[in-house]
Amino acid sequence: MRFLIANDDGIYSPGLAILATVAKGFGDVQVVAPDVEQSSASSSISANRPLTFRATKVIDGVEAYRVNGTPADCVALGLFHRDDVDVVLSGVNLGPNLGNGLWHSGTLAAARQAALLGVRGIAFSTPAVHDNPELSDLAPYIAQVMEMLLPRDDLRLVNVNLPARPRGIRWTRQAVEQYDGEVVPAKDPYGRPVFWLAVTQLQEHSPETDLWAFERGYVTITPILLDATDHAALGAVNPSERIMEFDQPDPQLLADSEEAASRAQHEPVTVERASDG
Amino acid sequence: MRFLIANDDGIYSPGLAILATVAKGFGDVQVVAPDVEQSSASSSISANRPLTFRATKVIDGVEAYRVNGTPADCVALGLFHRDDVDVVLSGVNLGPNLGNGLWHSGTLAAARQAALLGVRGIAFSTPAVHDNPELSDLAPYIAQVMEMLLPRDDLRLVNVNLPARPRGIRWTRQAVEQYDGEVVPAKDPYGRPVFWLAVTQLQEHSPETDLWAFERGYVTITPILLDATDHAALGAVNPSERIMEFDQPDPQLLADSEEAASRAQHEPVTVERASDG
Amino acid sequence: MRFLIANDDGIYSPGLAILATVAKGFGDVQVVAPDVEQSSASSSISANRPLTFRATKVIDGVEAYRVNGTPADCVALGLFHRDDVDVVLSGVNLGPNLGNGLWHSGTLAAARQAALLGVRGIAFSTPAVHDNPELSDLAPYIAQVMEMLLPRDDLRLVNVNLPARPRGIRWTRQAVEQYDGEVVPAKDPYGRPVFWLAVTQLQEHSPETDLWAFERGYVTITPILLDATDHAALGAVNPSERIMEFDQPDPQLLADSEEAASRAQHEPVTVERASDG
């Protein structure tokens, strides 16, 4: 099996090294990771500038490249340069990715980018322990999860969190009941207000969610969607309201519109501002 | 009704101005937007530095603030400063947000951040037309969509795209069949390789998707999920495999693990790297 | 006379607007400025990515472009697009640029970039007064300084600071006796140490320096060097030590060295790291 390893903590993270080391036991490994920490990058991509892809020595015996971009950028470039990748592994992130934090996670985003490009993606995260970086203790658990997940090619995108000393493994759903962030006001040295976005400790978790299981010492495995549509809400729309035609669609306007839409889609997300001309 | 208006094109975008202008017809309006273009920012947040929130004059009669951060940052700060917001409107983005492009969209991410924080979010996008910035032509269509959606407080997060001259309105699902991005190799002035991430034109779209309807001249309305779990895949896991207990869970290890997990969650996503000590 | 106006506060700064307005009284004006605030950017340039140069409407009747880069980038692109510029004006910066602060100033750097490219540069700065933005009060003083300096084409680079209500004008030297910055420790929301770089108030200034005159209410005018060499120190080197030849310079090695040096200079400052291959 051929693996591409990415992360969001940057190419020199020990979390990436342990993941690459474990993956070598399952097949060929190549690393493509950001040149510097890209935390909370979500699925951001660098649409306004070109990226570099540079060979870097970080792990003995592993071909590795660093990219001056986001986790999703890394996977896009990695899969561009090598078209035979079977699974993209992301992490191991130093810090868990659970609950609504998933929406901001660059670790999951690297795995998601793989899945968007047709390659399976698995994201791994673990709490960062300041005084004892024994990530090697996690190796057997990572290996066990890979043994479970690698044969399951129906699972296109999976998010895994590993507590420090797991008592077991549970398949879970994402906890979405609460948001685990808050704004913390502070002052700059001149006394002017500034605002930090900080992660908060949630007190209670719904049973069987990723947060709930993780706090109870389980490795959590959560299959993740690639379709953002709320199909339940869509299905609940009154059929008579699902399609509304405006009166008198002028055929010329319509033709113009289709052409404009076609052109427009060719445009990148960051187009010249209309008012600038 | 009280609105907060955000975007990803930056506070000086004419798309933001037209959205704020229309929204003023429906209630109170405040603007909180990035100080500079933040395209393809997805749900990235600025977790490693504090943000500023500065009063800025951009639209006559509208209280406005600029933030040196991402679209999601803007909404987090805006809702921190004002707790009576009913709906966050994001956009109008100059460039459509359709199909898999949704995963990278900062416009949708601003609306999503609202929904994560318990406030309804609606994202608006339109093709950017270089030579004719008549965004004011869109005003009646934006107003019509707001008339349809504002009473629907069951819809927590909605993505809207407006073609240049709409022929109607359709409720759609996200097109997820193809990825509309590609890597384009180029050279820097020294002949060294660099790589752009570019949006590609997809040729065919599945019926009733956002891309399909938008190309046919319809305003598209897509309800968006806040739960990233793939419940179908989760439900398909063999019940005997959903929970796996490791042998002989040492009670002490377990207690340690819970404490570590609890501590870990207190940590932000970007913790001190374990190996740094 | 043909002017290019740049700054480091960004294209929407009122300081840029007042400078462009005054300059229109002296000749043709074009604006090229950063799309967002670039404070303390010094003479940094964007060597690793290409820049955009986009027409933007900011001041009635003035052709203006915004650049996604530093002040020095703006001037480089502005002079590339228009080869008939007589003088580059930078500012008016909202915040003075005096003493050792000059080394960090992006406002002076924009003017310096002009001078490096063979075009005269003049930088303007003024204290930012929060509660009374009457920059228009400065217009006659800016005009008076321009009347003094524009005929002096022997002055390639000049730094000007305008107090709020000037009592006169003084030619000054840069105050270099003290550094006006300090490190201010703080904590992030998790209690971890962070460090701000802050400007400090210096208590005493040597007479006739820019800081000394500015505090006494004078507009300060300081001619600035383009040669960073400390000629006094260079001249003091013992002649017998100024050139040292190593023994037995192998002619082949020397030839290799010259060729390598020639190649090397072709390389940009940010070359591929040697160890990466």
Place this chain on the structure above:
Amino acid sequence: MRFLIANDDGIYSPGLAILATVAKGFGDVQVVAPDVEQSSASSSISANRPLTFRATKVIDGVEAYRVNGTPADCVALGLFHRDDVDVVLSGVNLGPNLGNGLWHSGTLAAARQAALLGVRGIAFSTPAVHDNPELSDLAPYIAQVMEMLLPRDDLRLVNVNLPARPRGIRWTRQAVEQYDGEVVPAKDPYGRPVFWLAVTQLQEHSPETDLWAFERGYVTITPILLDATDHAALGAVNPSERIMEFDQPDPQLLADSEEAASRAQHEPVTVERASDG
């Protein structure tokens, strides 16, 4: 002797490792370097956000910290944390820093920041050789330069360039006759114009300049100024014009002005824009 080692290529650069290794032969060594490449950063500092200072293992037996900021930031934080540093060494930069390129150099800026803070600074640069990273060959030359310069505490700031195989050492002045940069137009994937800033090869150099000597295979040593004033130009100002008093200085206005100036200097370079209120 106590050394602080910084650079602009980032803490994982082999150039930093060789410099630290050589310096260990002369005394105590501590490393403080950017977490990622910061090329062409000049003397930019991070004035708008706090910085982190994190212990990092990069060179065996050397205490090292990485900073999420510029080269000048690194030296400011390094000297804040350790007040007994005798000399700050910067580099070895992978790419020469010569001629007008000095104005953009982050390597020199790190050494300059030391000098601004009262500590001697020496910057080292060398051509980057792609296919043979034998920086260790440079070690004896670095050592020889240090032996020459360390006893010279009258030299507060020195810029050193090392060709691949030096034939000797020359004290030189900065070549300022030409600018070695150009704008190179290109296209993004959508055919829109973008512009690279690139280093150009200069054809001729004035004798005894750094560029001239470096091309001839010499290690170049250039003492650098900390006073940016053009004293020759200042001295040439007609004495009658050096001080101009405006008529009728209103005492109250003057008092206000001094107070405002005093307050203003307390402000950072990046003040709240006056027009924002």
